Amino acid sequence: MWAVPESTGMRKEIFLKIQSVNGFKDILPDSTARWRRVEEAARRVFARFGMREIRTPVLEKTELFVRSIGEATDVVEKEMYTFADKGISMRPEATASILRAFIEHGLHVRQPVHRLYTIGPMFRHERPQKGRLRQFHQLDAEIIGANEPYVDAELIAMGRMFLDELGLAASLEINSLGCHSCRPPYKAALVRFLEERADGLCGDCRRRLHANPLRALDCKNPGCRALVLEAPSLLDNLCPECGRHFQEVGEALDAMGIAFCVNRFMVRGLDYYTRTTFEFLTGDLGAQAAVGAGGRYDGLIEELGGPPLAGIGFAMGLERVLLLLEQKEKETGSPEEGMDLFLAAPGQEALVSCLTLAHFLRAKGMRVAMDYSGRGLKGQLKQAARSGARYTLIAGEEEWARGEAVLRDMSGGGQRPFSLAGGLEERYRRLAGLLQGAEDGPDENCTAPPCQG
Numbered sequence: 001m002w003a004v005p006e007s008t009g010m011r012k013e014i015f016l017k018i019q020s021v022n023g024f025k026d027i028l029p030d031s032t033a034r035w036r037r038v039e040e041a042a043r044r045v046f047a048r049f050g051m052r053e054i055r056t057p058v059l060e061k062t063e064l065f066v067r068s069i070g071e072a073t074d075v076v077e078k079e080m081y082t083f084a085d086k087g088i089s090m091r092p093e094a095t096a097s098i099l100r101a102f103i104e105h106g107l108h109v110r111q112p113v114h115r116l117y118t119i120g121p122m123f124r125h126e127r128p129q130k131g132r133l134r135q136f137h138q139l140d141a142e143i144i145g146a147n148e149p150y151v152d153a154e155l156i157a158m159g160r161m162f163l164d165e166l167g168l169a170a171s172l173e174i175n176s177l178g179c180h181s182c183r184p185p186y187k188a189a190l191v192r193f194l195e196e197r198a199d200g201l202c203g204d205c206r207r208r209l210h211a212n213p214l215r216a217l218d219c220k221n222p223g224c225r226a227l228v229l230e231a232p233s234l235l236d237n238l239c240p241e242c243g244r245h246f247q248e249v250g251e252a253l254d255a256m257g258i259a260f261c262v263n264r265f266m267v268r269g270l271d272y273y274t275r276t277t278f279e280f281l282t283g284d285l286g287a288q289a290a291v292g293a294g295g296r297y298d299g300l301i302e303e304l305g306g307p308p309l310a311g312i313g314f315a316m317g318l319e320r321v322l323l324l325l326e327q328k329e330k331e332t333g334s335p336e337e338g339m340d341l342f343l344a345a346p347g348q349e350a351l352v353s354c355l356t357l358a359h360f361l362r363a364k365g366m367r368v369a370m371d372y373s374g375r376g377l378k379g380q381l382k383q384a385a386r387s388g389a390r391y392t393l394i395a396g397e398e399e400w401a402r403g404e405a406v407l408r409d410m411s412g413g414g415q416r417p418f419s420l421a422g423g424l425e426e427r428y429r430r431l432a433g434l435l436q437g438a439e440d441g442p443d444e445n446c447t448a449p450p451c452q453g
């Protein structure tokens with residue numbers, strides 16, 4: 001039971017509109033269809049590659065991200081939503097969670113290679129700036145348990161095919177970050193190179209010069225960019241195994257006809273990457289931006305307490321994919337979505353007959369809209385147009401009494417009589433046949449009077 005204090009003054013308060021949290025955005029009905037098309041394209045393409053879906057919680061122990069992503073990364077240092085007293089954080093990316101689940105449930109015991117993907121929201125407390133969301137969505141794909149270079153090529157090819165499926169252009173860049181044997185000596189050489197030129201580095205690069213020197217290679221600061229052009233390249237310092245791996249990835253991509261270029265400055269922000277890294281880039285969103293990116297992370301599963309298995313994955317930023325798709329559809333138009341049929345019942349008298357028919361048609365799989373206001377035919381037809389229905393069946397009291405309604409094609413405006421005789425099943429069959437037939441061409445024998453509306 002609620003005890004309501006008498007003098008709360010609640011009723012006198014002016015209630016302010018409550019708005020969403022900064023950086024957390026609603027996805028409204030006008031765009032959810034596009035979201036679904038993107039997600040469906042991913043599921044369709046991923047299935048061709050034997051990928052299976054996994055869904056993990058949005059909250060994980062903070063330790064998981066510290067150990068996988070790395071302590072000296074922007075993500076862990078400043079961007080995670082962490083409940084400090086509970087030692088848990090909202091996931092800033094999906095790979096760590098997928099691997100945690102993979103290890104926890106011992107999935108590797110059942111089969112050697114796993115192809116997993118997930119689609120969902122991620123959370124990063126970034127400075128709010130144009131287009132940067134704090135809840136954003138990613139499509140994440142991982143192949144665990146295989147270290148062959150052709151696996152890298154296959155995963156990259158899948159990312160490419162997903163973008164192709166949506167008709168989106170993006171260029172592909174690849175690089176190698178070496179392994180635990182060839183990267184440390186390279187890192188040491190890079191640190192020496194940067195230390196000698198520390199005065200020319202930006203504050204961020206100077207600060208993480210020892211913890212994460214590779215980041216200087218992809219720093220956006222013009223001073224750093226000019227400076228690293230002279231820096232030693234990891235590609236020239238790969239161990240023989242890493243060199244061969246990188247070459248075979250390139251050969252496999254060539255064989256599949258997938259164009260790419262090598263970018264020796266691509267390092268990715270996360271510590272765990274080894275060997276192949278790659279990015280899909282687009283210039284269609286203003287500045288050059290990554291739509292998706294990924295890489296190999298051999299050794300990470302073991303570091304997280306799992307078996308010594310190799311892994312490679314990528315993540316696509318769905319907000320960016322959506323923006324690209326929206327841009328494309330402005331030019332090419334978007335696929336039709338809307339109702340199959342609007343059931344217009346002018347006046348109150350025919351409402352129940354129409355509702356009964358609508359319910360039956362919906363149960364048969366038709367998308368049927370109705371308006372229950374009892375407004376006149378003109379208003380009903382306006383509603384019908386707004387609903388995006390392809391056809392309108394006009395069936396007011398008069399039509400039911402006569403036993404014949406009017407079926408109107410909402411795109412061309414042509415119409416034909418429709419008999420209301422028989423039961424619901426008969427009406428459904430006739431209607432389905434007419435809707436199908438109407439698509440093949442206009443009915444030459446239509447004798448219905450033109451409708452006033």
Ligand SMILES: [Zn+2]
Nearest residue numbers: 179182239242
């Ligand atoms: Zn190596």
Ligand SMILES: [Zn+2]
Nearest residue numbers: 202205219224
């Ligand atoms: Zn810098």
